[in-house]
Structure formats: structure tokens, C-alpha cells
Amino acid sequence: xxxxxxxxxxKTFGAFSAVKGISFTVDHGSFFxxxxxxxxGKTTTLRMIAGLELPTSGxxxxxxxxxxxxxxxxxDIAFVFQLFALYPHMNVRQNIGxxxxxxxxxxxxxxxxxxxxxxxxxIDHLLDRRVGGLSGGDRQRVALxxxxxxxxxxxxxxxxxxALDSEFRRLMCGELRxxxxxxxxxxxxxxxxxxxxxxxxxxxxxxxxxxVEQIGTPQEIYDRPxxxxxxxxxxxPPMSFLDVHTALRQGDRAVTIDGASVExxxxxxxxxxxxxxxxxxxxxxxxxxxxxxxxxxxxxxYLGTTQIVTVRSAxxxxxxxxxSGKAVRVGETVGLRLRPDKLSLFDxxxxxxxxxxxxxxxxxx
Amino acid sequence: MADISLVxxxxxxxxxxxxxxxxxxxxxxxxVVLxxxxxxGKTTTLRLIAGLERPDHGSVVIRGRDVTxxxxxxxxxxxxxxxxxxYPHLTVYDNLAFPLRSPARRMNEAFIRRxxxxxxELLHIGQKLANRATALSGGEMQRVAIGRAxxxxxxxxxxxxxxxSLDAKLRAxxxxxxxxxxxxxxxxxxxxxxxxxxxxxxxxRIGVLSDGVxxxxxxxxxxxxxxxxxxxxxxxxxPPINLMPAELLASQSPPAQARTVGLRTEHIRILSAxxxxxxxxxxxxxxxxxxxHVHLKLDAHxxxxxxxxxxxxxxxxxxxxxxxxxxYFDQSGDRIVTDxxxx
Numbered sequence: 001x002x003x004x005x006x007x008x009x010x011k012t013f014g015a016f017s018a019v020k021g022i023s024f025t026v027d028h029g030s031f032f033x034x035x036x037x038x039x040x041g042k043t044t045t046l047r048m049i050a051g052l053e054l055p056t057s058g059x060x061x062x063x064x065x066x067x068x069x070x071x072x073x074x075x076d077i078a079f080v081f082q083l084f085a086l087y088p089h090m091n092v093r094q095n096i097g098x099x100x101x102x103x104x105x106x107x108x109x110x111x112x113x114x115x116x117x118x119x120x121x122x123i124d125h126l127l128d129r130r131v132g133g134l135s136g137g138d139r140q141r142v143a144l145x146x147x148x149x150x151x152x153x154x155x156x157x158x159x160x161x162x163a164l165d166s167e168f169r170r171l172m173c174g175e176l177r178x179x180x181x182x183x184x185x186x187x188x189x190x191x192x193x194x195x196x197x198x199x200x201x202x203x204x205x206x207x208x209x210x211x212v213e214q215i216g217t218p219q220e221i222y223d224r225p226x227x228x229x230x231x232x233x234x235x236x237p238p239m240s241f242l243d244v245h246t247a248l249r250q251g252d253r254a255v256t257i258d259g260a261s262v263e264x265x266x267x268x269x270x271x272x273x274x275x276x277x278x279x280x281x282x283x284x285x286x287x288x289x290x291x292x293x294x295x296x297x298x299x300x301x302y303l304g305t306t307q308i309v310t311v312r313s314a315x316x317x318x319x320x321x322x323x324s325g326k327a328v329r330v331g332e333t334v335g336l337r338l339r340p341d342k343l344s345l346f347d348x349x350x351x352x353x354x355x356x357x358x359x360x361x362x363x364x365x
Numbered sequence: 366m367a368d369i370s371l372v373x374x375x376x377x378x379x380x381x382x383x384x385x386x387x388x389x390x391x392x393x394x395x396x397v398v399l400x401x402x403x404x405x406g407k408t409t410t411l412r413l414i415a416g417l418e419r420p421d422h423g424s425v426v427i428r429g430r431d432v433t434x435x436x437x438x439x440x441x442x443x444x445x446x447x448x449x450x451x452y453p454h455l456t457v458y459d460n461l462a463f464p465l466r467s468p469a470r471r472m473n474e475a476f477i478r479r480x481x482x483x484x485x486e487l488l489h490i491g492q493k494l495a496n497r498a499t500a501l502s503g504g505e506m507q508r509v510a511i512g513r514a515x516x517x518x519x520x521x522x523x524x525x526x527x528x529x530s531l532d533a534k535l536r537a538x539x540x541x542x543x544x545x546x547x548x549x550x551x552x553x554x555x556x557x558x559x560x561x562x563x564x565x566x567x568x569x570r571i572g573v574l575s576d577g578v579x580x581x582x583x584x585x586x587x588x589x590x591x592x593x594x595x596x597x598x599x600x601x602x603x604p605p606i607n608l609m610p611a612e613l614l615a616s617q618s619p620p621a622q623a624r625t626v627g628l629r630t631e632h633i634r635i636l637s638a639x640x641x642x643x644x645x646x647x648x649x650x651x652x653x654x655x656x657x658h659v660h661l662k663l664d665a666h667x668x669x670x671x672x673x674x675x676x677x678x679x680x681x682x683x684x685x686x687x688x689x690x691x692x693y694f695d696q697s698g699d700r701i702v703t704d705x706x707x708x
Binding site: 037038136165166167168192193194195198199218219222232233234235236237238281282283299301302303304305321 | 402403503532533534537541559560561562565566585586589601602603629630631651652653654655671
């Protein structure tokens with residue numbers, strides 16, 4: 001167990017600024033996911049926490065102790081890389097015990113720790129097998145065993161499931177999270193896959209171009225994205241945006257789009273006339289014949305239980321998630337209803353969400 | 366006329382049967398996706414069509430011509446690989462023009478220019494033609510790789526997980542774009558993936574492979590709603606279909622041969638506990654953003670279904686279940702055809 005704290009940590013490589021002063025705290029025993037597109041600075045952040053890179057400025061604290069300048073070996077942190085590498089000439093027991101042998105633990109002690117780690121991962125029946133003959137899943141478990149055998153304070157994982165196929169990835173997500181709970185560890189996990197993040201995280205930090213855009217629980221980030229980047233990055237398909245050109249007053253409960261009044265959560269701020277974007281998630285869009293907000297169906301993607309229907313309106317494209325039993329014709333004109341209490345309004349210049357009753361729901365509920 | 370026909374094709378590597386008696390035909394202008402886990406024989410099938418492997422027996426026919434014994438270069442196919450391999454020292458334009466400048470083709474530069482321009486517009490990389498290939502984002506590089514296949518206008522395109530190295534958002538964008546391009550040009554594509562969303566959203570027909578055998582071939586809706594077996598049923602659907610012992614649903618009077626029942630979200634209705642029906646307990650509600658999965662326990666059996674956003678459920682809640690025309694499978698895993706879902 002450990003608390004990991006970053007204070008204004010920045011890293012530049014030559015003229016390139018990879019991480020631009022980020023701060024967050026990962027609580028004891030929590031599973032923290034850093035999510036972002038490639039090049040957003042997530043791997044650099046993780047490497048600084050591990051001690052594989054030295055920050056250009058800022059501090060990193062592990063259980064309150066400043067470890068910013070300590071080498072990786074002095075940090076009591078285990079790092080699990082994207083590609084699991086095992087020693088092919090050793091059996092499972094030797095692979096898992098390797099980190100302890102390097103630290104000159106006694107034979108008896110190694111035996112005991114390896115047994116415990118293997119039991120946690122439910123591979124204790126495989127200890128004397130060679131790693132060559134193991135299935136992909138068991139190989140991953142062995143690699144994890146090698147990370148947990150030292151009982152480090154924290155685990156850092158860099159897309160450990162990136163190379164697996166989707167079905168197996170989902171299975172391993174469940175297993176990793178369960179393992180985390182069982183050994184009561186603090187974990188930081190980085191990925192560009194939002195489903196992995198949503199499925200495992202207690203809290204998610206979304207990074208973009210070296211900055212943290214938002215930190216929150218998966219549900220908070222999904223329901224109340226603070227920026228258009230987050231709204232667009234999270235969700236499959238992502239949030240749709242409708243252009244709004246208007247002036248806004250505190251207390252407004254609707255905006256006018258293309259002559260149609262669209263209800264939304266009560267606004268908490270005034271804004272002069274300008275460009276805004278009304279954001280709506282696909283599951284909060286439905287068809288309503290009488291609605292003055294209209295558009296043309298330009299495509300439908302069948303997904304089994306549901307279908308994603310894309311509608312082009314005068315103010316932007318909207319995607320709707322509808323039951324797949326609903327008959328939809330490409331080319332037809334439909335009325336759209338947006339669920340009022342779930343809408344976000346963004347300032348398109350700054351990309352930031354305006355404060356509204358949507359946030360109040362978060363604070364009170 | 367079929368653009369690609371495989372007739373009883375088999376391929377073995379050492380003691381491993383990679384592809385077994387596979388017959389498949391892809392019609393002109395059709396988008397067929399082969400779906401299966403790692404090791405199902407998908408890539409080997411593509412390589413057999415491309416001529417990168419030679420079948421042990423069976424034949425490969427492209428546009429009516431038996432090409433089984435022909436070299437890859439003679440087959441008029443374009444292959445797009447998982448890892449885009451562009452020439453890093455060349456511009457986007459030169460990368461796209463490269464296949465046309467091959468000595469075997471000898472096309473004049475004016476013609477090449479026109480062709481490259483068209484393809485670049487189609488792929489929305491018209492502004493990037495003068496850029497070096499290495500100065501592109503991942504999505505743009507993969508578009509150039511696809512473009513390099515498109516400029517040649519071959520009889521068929523073979524694609525081996527071309528989107529899997531991209532991040533989720535780009536993958537979703539390129540999925541739509543690839544389908545649009547295929548429709549606009551009327552091209553024939555055989556595409557291989559382990560991603561069910563790619564298969565469902567792009568394919569005219571999906572072929573489900575397992576251990577080198579083509580188990581079922583049909584439209585996405587057919588495969589999803591009328592799977593041939595429990596194996597096929599578990600390939601499609603998120604959350605995956607729940608396969609449970611048939612006796613759990615004794616109250617539904619399942620067909621006599623039924624051993625397993627398959628329950629998807631649309632087969633399960635969650636009702637308040639005061640309603641009649643089998644009782645279950647909510648174990649956990651998993652918030653995945655757009656999809657919230659409810660994990661239920663029915664007796665000792667876990668059951669996962671999509672949450673209805675209007676229904677507020679929390680861990681510990683007791684509920685009643687109603688089952689609506691689920692799928693039944695017999696002892697060997699084959700689906701029992703009932704009145705509703707007759708194949």
C-alpha cells in the first residue's frame with residue numbers, strides 16, 4: 001500500500017514539452033488509470049513515477065517521502081511493461097522467483113514468496129512447468145507473478161494488455177482488477193483504451209498534450225465531461241455536438257437551435273453572444289415525430305442489441321443509440337428528442353463546459 | 366460472378382491444421398469479414414488467396430481464373446497488413462504512386478497523378494501529399510497504406526486487421542470511412558479481424574472461423590440472431606451471451622434436447638421482486654459509460670446484461686426475471702431451431 005502524489009511535475013525533451021506541470025494524488029489501495037491518445041504524455045508520466053525518467057521540475061512523493069531524485073531500484077515499485085517478457089529457459093517457479101534471487105533472499109524465503117504469489121494468481125499448479133508450453137493467459141499470469149512477488153508498495157502498468165485480442169483482454173481486465181483487490185495494492189495503469197479504463201478504474205485521469213484534462217470516477221467523466229476533448233475521447237461512439245450561436249443568461253433552461261427550443265440543465269453563468277456547442281450522448285437521443293429539431297438519417301450501424309443511427313441536422317451530426325428492432329430508413333427525415341437533464345454546453349473557443357445544474361447533481365448526489 | 370472462390374482448401378503446418386476444407390465465395394462488390402480468435406486460421410486464409418502460401422489441396426479462383434498455382438504478383442490482389450509499412454524517405458504522394466511506377470505497369474506520370482489525386486481525396490489526405498510519410502499521425506499513415514492498395518485497382522482487396530494498431534477513436538473513424546469507400550467504389554474486400562464491432566458494422570456477410578473451419582457464413586443479423594452454435598453465439602454481442610444450464614429455465618419449458626440456454630440482454634427482462642418469475646440478486650452494476658452492465662446471480666450462476674438507463678438498480682437488490690424467447694443449444698452445442706428463429 002502506498003499513496004502516490006505528483007506536484008506540478010513537468011518533463012521536457014529538448015524543445016519538446018512532454019508533460020506540462022501535472023498534479024494528482026493516488027490514494028492508498030486505489031486503482032488509478034491514466035487515459036489518453038498516443039503522444040499525450042502518459043507513458044512519460046509513468047516512467048517518472050517509476051524513476052526511469054527524472055522530472056524537469058516538480059516533486060513526486062511516495063507515502064509522503066520525496067522520491068523525485070531516487071533511482072528506480074530504491075523506490076519499491078513494480079513496473080509491468082506492455083510486452084511481457086519471460087525467461088524461456090527457466091520454469092515458472094524460477095521466472096517468478098527471479099527478482100528475489102537478484103536481491104539475495106534465502107532459498108526458503110524465495111520458495112515461500114513464490115508459492116504465495118502463484119496462489120494469488122491461481123497458477124500454483126503450474127510452478128514446475130516450463131514457460132514455453134503455457135497458454136497466453138498463463139504466461140501473462142507468470143509475468144504478473146514476477147511483479148507481485150516482491151510485494152512492492154505500488155504497481156505501474158504500461159498497457160499490459162495492448163497486444164492481446166479483444167475477448168482475452170476483457171477477461172484479463174477482470175482478473176487484474178480482482179488481483180489488485182486481493183493484494184490490496186496501489187496501482188497506476190495507463191492505456192488508450194477507454195473500455196479498459198472504464199472497466200477497471202476507481203478514478204481516471206484523462207491526459208491530452210501533456211496536461212491533465214479531467215480527473216474523476218468513470219461515471220463522472222462520462223456523464224459530466226469538463227472539456228470537449230474529454231467528451232469526444234470517451235464514449236463509443238463519442239458525444240455529438242450541435243452548434244449553438246446565442247447569448248446565455250444565468251438561469252436559462254433552454255437554448256434555441258435552428259428555431260427549436262431545446263431544454264437543458266439550468267445554467268449557472270452569463271455569457272455574451274458567441275459560439276457554443278450542445279453535447280449529447282447517443283443513448284440520450286431518441287426519435288420524436290413532432291420535434292422541431294429535425295435531421296436526415298445518413299447511416300445505421302447494426303450492433304446486435306442496439307444500433308447506432310447517424311442523423312445530419314443543420315447544426316451538426318447527431319448519433320443516436322436505438323434498439324435494433326427500430327426500423328430506420330437511410331434518407332428519411334426524423335425529429336430528434338434530447339434528454340434534457342443529460343446535456344452539456346461547451347464554450348467552443350476554450351473547449352470548456354459551462355457550469356450548470358448538471359454539476360450540481362454531481363455535488364449533491 | 367464471384368470475385369473470390371475457395372474450394373475445399375486445406376493447409377497444414379507440421380502437425381497443425383491451419384485451414385480445413387474451407388469453401389467460401391465472395392461476390393463482386395461484397396465486403397466479407399472473417400471473424401475468429403487468434404489461431405482460428407483467418408490470416409492463413411488470406412495468405413492462401415494472396416499466394417503467399419500454397420494450399421495442400423483445394424483451389425483458389427479469382428474472377429473465374431484458377432490462380433492456385435500462380436505467383437502472388439500474377440493474382441491481381443492487394444494486401445493491406447496490420448502494420449503499415451510505408452517508405453519513410455518518400456512523400457505521401459510518392460508512397461501512393463509507388464505501386465503504379467513499377468516497371469511491370471509502366472503508366473505515364475499524368476495518369477499516375479490523376480489516380481493518386483483521386484485516391485488521396487477519397488481518403489481525405491489530399492492536403493498531405495507533399496508531406497514526408499514519417500510526418501503523419503498513425504491514422505494518416507494507415508490511410509496512406511490503404512490508399513496504396515486502392516491506387517492499383519486490383520480485382521480484390523485482402524485486409525489483415527488493418528485497424529488494430531490504431532487507438533479506439535481512430536479505429537471507429539476509419540471503420541466508417543473504409544465502409545464508405547468500399548460502397549462508393551464497389552470494391553470487393555475480404556477482411557480479417559478478431560473485433561466483433563468491426564465485423565458487425567462493416568460486413569455484408571461475416572464468416573465465423575474456429576480452428577481452421579468455417580462454422581457459419583451470413584449477414585451480421587443472421588449470425589447474431591440465428592447463430593448455428595453456442596460458439597458462434599458467443600462471438601457476437603456485448604456483454605457476451607450468457608450460456609447457462611437449461612434446467613435453470615425449467616419453468617420456460619425448453620425443448621427436450623436442450624442442454625444449454627443462451628440469454629442475451631434482449632432475452633432478459635428485469636422486473637421488481639414482487640412480480641412472479643425466477644429470483645435473482647444484483648451482484649454489481651458495472652459502469653462502462655455508454656453501457657452499464659448489471660451482474661446478476663441466478664442461483665449460483667452469474668448473468669450479465671445491459672442495464673436499462675431508466676431502471677435504477679444497485680448491488681444487493683432482489684429482482685424477478687422474465688425470459689423472452691432465448692436461444693437453446695443441444696448437447697453438441699448446436700442451436701435447436703424453434704418456431705421463432707427458423708433458419
